Amino acid sequence: MNNKYLTKDLKILIVGLGLIGGSYAKSLMAKGYKVYAITKKQEDIDFAKNNQIIVDGTTKVLKSYVSQFDLVIFALYPKIFLNWIEKYHNYFKKGAIINDVSGVKSNIVYKISNMLPNDVEFVASHPMAGKEVYGVKNSDPNIFKDANFIITPTNKNTSNAIKLIEELGKTLEFANISILSCRQHDEMIAFLSQLTHCIAVSLMACKPSHHLKDYTGDSFRDLTRIANINENMWSELFLLNKNELLSQMDLFINKFNELKDYIANDDIENMKKMMRLSTKRRKYFNK
């Protein structure tokens, strides 16, 4: 890949070497980039160094270290990211590009952007990929291959910096890269990701389940896969996108109640009509 902006002479720092940070690092290193890391635990640095996931790393946040890097990617929980920038916003190199992986945007992007000096540019993005396992030890760049990558620029962003982050998405081999406003992103994510997690959690919370597995087909299994959930991350994401999420939950409840009324009233024509609509719309998602 011949990148014009994300060139191999850039020094890249990843802050937070978990599943996503580790998978970014592993993918970039395999393609000849030089990736370094700051993370909490020395054992994660050691593991990552021994497995060619990073060149080197540290558990300490020092200005002399941070200020070497041209591109700094934050793979932290949103609130920890906010606290980090609050504390260390003047540690960056002049002209550095800052990027993140946060699953919510409006409540993060403007705050981060306002804390940074004028000569440091933050371009936000959201890699829509994950796994039900955590940590750098489970790093796996394949999780990006079928996945979507969303960039959410603000009017403070330069087109070159946006292009660099687009090249980052392409280099990580995301299947599809989109550009949305923070608000569009948050509405989309509230519906597609947060609402679905709320549904799965509620469904799984309905009844004790140890005996249910003997009677279940694939549908219940599919709908509750994501009920196995990281409660710290998701409760934070839900509250950081609260208004959008509540309005998408209302939209769903209204539709669900509409179907319930059709069933209660033996209104078979309207039931079938909704099913035909859902069948037609679901086809867009066939891979």
Add this chain to the structure above:
Amino acid sequence: MNNKYLTKDLKILIVGLGLIGGSYAKSLMAKGYKVYAITKKQEDIDFAKNNQIIVDGTTKVLKSYVSQFDLVIFALYPKIFLNWIEKYHNYFKKGAIINDVSGVKSNIVYKISNMLPNDVEFVASHPMAGKEVYGVKNSDPNIFKDANFIITPTNKNTSNAIKLIEELGKTLEFANISILSCRQHDEMIAFLSQLTHCIAVSLMACKPSHHLKDYTGDSFRDLTRIANINENMWSELFLLNKNELLSQMDLFINKFNELKDYIANDDIENMKKMMRLSTKRRKYFNK
């Protein structure tokens, strides 16, 4: 497999050569059973004969034909099954065992049982398996291998006939065979299967979706797989199990609204508590 009741000298008839009927036939024929079929279209008979899915079959319902069989398995939509038995209840051989694959029980089993002569015994069962494709041409006995098989006997059933149907489930290689009352079955299925289809259909009906695929992760895809739905079959199943389904829908709405209130009130402790519960319960379903 050494069956005591489902022996190879039994003549087996399958009525309705669709995906399920065809997959039953194919699996049984591969194990040396002699399987015949009655179905609507001659082309399905021809295809099944040419592919060793059945020995032979017919599109006509004649007493001289039906009365040859020891075991008659109905793989029809519930209402078509009811109409069939209403018309032809006196066509069966004395001592024949009747079996079905219907996804609802209370509203079917007693009616069928009451229409049959005293010397014909109906043992109902529900193979919890399927595919998003239809017809004998898509027959595939592998769909049973990971799946559950539920037998719903009544107090009219003899233990030998129930054992025969248990052996049928084992011979078809279902992963797990259970015995439930019709009421327990219908409650279970309302929750595990019908409610999940209602959720998927409602979710997919919320908004136009052709652009959403560029922003979605796996969770939305998983939750809406079954929104691709056969509207004739499922609207019939929903209405035949209406009361149970409505009460499971209420249970889900209440739980979903509980989570919604926690989010609206920033009640992070209760949000996390529900997520921990859902995570713990989901583990029972890991394969």
